[in-house]
Amino acid sequence: MSDAGEEERQALLPRKEKPSKSSYSATGSINPVFTSSTEKVGRSGSLSGIPKPEPITYSWKNVNVWIGSENGNGNGNEDPESGCCKRRKNGAVSKQILKNVSGVVRPGELLAIMGASGAGKTTLLNMLTFRNTGKLRVSGERAINGVPVTPDMLTSVSGYVQQEDLFIGTLTVREHLVFQALVKMHRHLTYKQRMIRVEEVIQELGLTKCADTLIGIPGRIKGISGGEMKRLSFASEVLTDCQLVFADEPTSGLDSYMAQNVVEVLKEMASKGKTIVCTIHQPASEIYALFDRLLLMSEGRTAYLGDAKNAVDFFRGCGNPCPVNFNPADFFIQTLAIQPGSEEECQKIVSNVCDTYDKSSEAQEVQVYQIKPDILLEIFFFI
Numbered sequence: 241m242s243d244a245g246e247e248e249r250q251a252l253l254p255r256k257e258k259p260s261k262s263s264y265s266a267t268g269s270i271n272p273v274f275t276s277s278t279e280k281v282g283r284s285g286s287l288s289g290i291p292k293p294e295p296i297t298y299s300w301k302n303v304n305v306w307i308g309s310e311n312g313n314g315n316g317n318e319d320p321e322s323g324c325c326k327r328r329k330n331g332a333v334s335k336q337i338l339k340n341v342s343g344v345v346r347p348g349e350l351l352a353i354m355g356a357s358g359a360g361k362t363t364l365l366n367m368l369t370f371r372n373t374g375k376l377r378v379s380g381e382r383a384i385n386g387v388p389v390t391p392d393m394l395t396s397v398s399g400y401v402q403q404e405d406l407f408i409g410t411l412t413v414r415e416h417l418v419f420q421a422l423v424k425m426h427r428h429l430t431y432k433q434r435m436i437r438v439e440e441v442i443q444e445l446g447l448t449k450c451a452d453t454l455i456g457i458p459g460r461i462k463g464i465s466g467g468e469m470k471r472l473s474f475a476s477e478v479l480t481d482c483q484l485v486f487a488d489e490p491t492s493g494l495d496s497y498m499a500q501n502v503v504e505v506l507k508e509m510a511s512k513g514k515t516i517v518c519t520i521h522q523p524a525s526e527i528y529a530l531f532d533r534l535l536l537m538s539e540g541r542t543a544y545l546g547d548a549k550n551a552v553d554f555f556r557g558c559g560n561p562c563p564v565n566f567n568p569a570d571f572f573i574q575t576l577a578i579q580p581g582s583e584e585e586c587q588k589i590v591s592n593v594c595d596t597y598d599k600s601s602e603a604q605e606v607q608v609y610q611i612k613p614d615i616l617l618e619i620f621f622f623i
């Protein structure tokens with residue numbers, strides 16, 4: 241890349257700060273986002289004086305998701321190996337789309353959820369964020385710092401960056417953020433604190449250059465670029481400085497340059513101690529290298545959850561060596577995909593990888609992050 245290009249790219253990146261090392265406590269409790277409205281200078285050293293919220297470890301355990309009418313004994317303990325579909329007496333089919341998945345993401349980590357089409361990525365993200373679960377039956381546990389989480393609790397401490405955000409195209413970037421700050425930020429904050437936070441966020445997300453540009457309406461008003469729009473979505477979510485951020489396909493529709501830029505923004509957020517989860521489609525090698533942790537899904541099961549840099553070794557260990565000079569992300573997705581015409585063979589490979597993962601040290605590590613024993617709660621939803 242040319243020097244000028246690199247300079248421009250750096251200008252787009254958020255301000256570099258010394259990365260804060262993760263300081264979570266697996267047994268810590270959830271503190272509300274604003275712990276002290278009287279504190280003048282936040283722990284973050286932020287000019288707005290807004291106190292920094294507690295870091296978040298988010299864990300999920302033995303989660304199963306079905307679509308369709310109630311199946312089997314309906315207690316959520318069906319054997320994930322026993323086939324995913326059951327036909328009831330009245331002919332209705334119940335299909336299991338997530339099978340006993342467990343996982344954890346900790347402060348300071350950028351976790352990428354990857355897998356072939358239909359693997360269950362969106363279902364997992366929806367389940368983790370309590371979104372679009374209307375027709376699904378979900379069983380299992382979800383916890384923040386060891387405390388079982390409710391939808392309201394999650395909403396108060398997390399942000400969700402949608403794949404397609406809706407903006408008012410006739411507002412400028414700054415006007416949009418001012419509006420968001422007025423409606424979204426905590427009611428105890430003063431107008432001045434909100435405006436300072438808006439300016440901080442504009443700077444952090446590299447939106448200074450386009451702060452006074454109209455967002456635009458495709459085909460009618462030329463506005464900011466696709467990458468800037470994506471960063472604006474993040475900006476709206478990080479105004480409240482939430483410590484847990486979910487992003488669904490944050491790079492889709494962007495060129496490779498902008499895609500990398502957006503993932504670098506996520507990485508930067510993680511390096512400040514936030515907990516970041518995103519789903520992603522076929523990232524380039526450079527983007528893949530930015531992920532701390534990788535969650536591979538296949539056929540509704542966890543095929544791998546561990547350090548991204550160890551995934552190639554894991555696949556080699558279960559008989560699937562990644563060819564030299566091959567993008568590891570492409571290799572994992574291809575290995576875990578069910579190819580039309582060779583379903584049986586592919587399913588064998590997938591079962592082998594998932595079974596190997598279930599017995600691995602990575603899977604054991606995930607089991608450490610469980611709901612506090614004194615408040616252990618088996619949650620069964622029928623929403």
Ligand SMILES: Nc1ncnc2c1ncn2[C@@H]1O[C@H](COP(=O)(O)OP(=O)(O)OP(=O)(O)O)[C@@H](O)[C@H]1O
Nearest residue numbers: 307337355356357358359360361362363364375537
């Ligand atoms: N509401 C639903 N009704 C029926 N089947 C569903 C429903 N939601 C998900 N599925 C099925 O569950 C499986 C997983 O779907 P999901 O959308 O989670 O996959 P994905 O990994 O996000 O795929 P993609 O990469 O194509 O977005 C698919 O086979 C899908 O058809």
Ligand SMILES: [Mg+2]
Nearest residue numbers: 358361362363
């Ligand atoms: Mg999806």
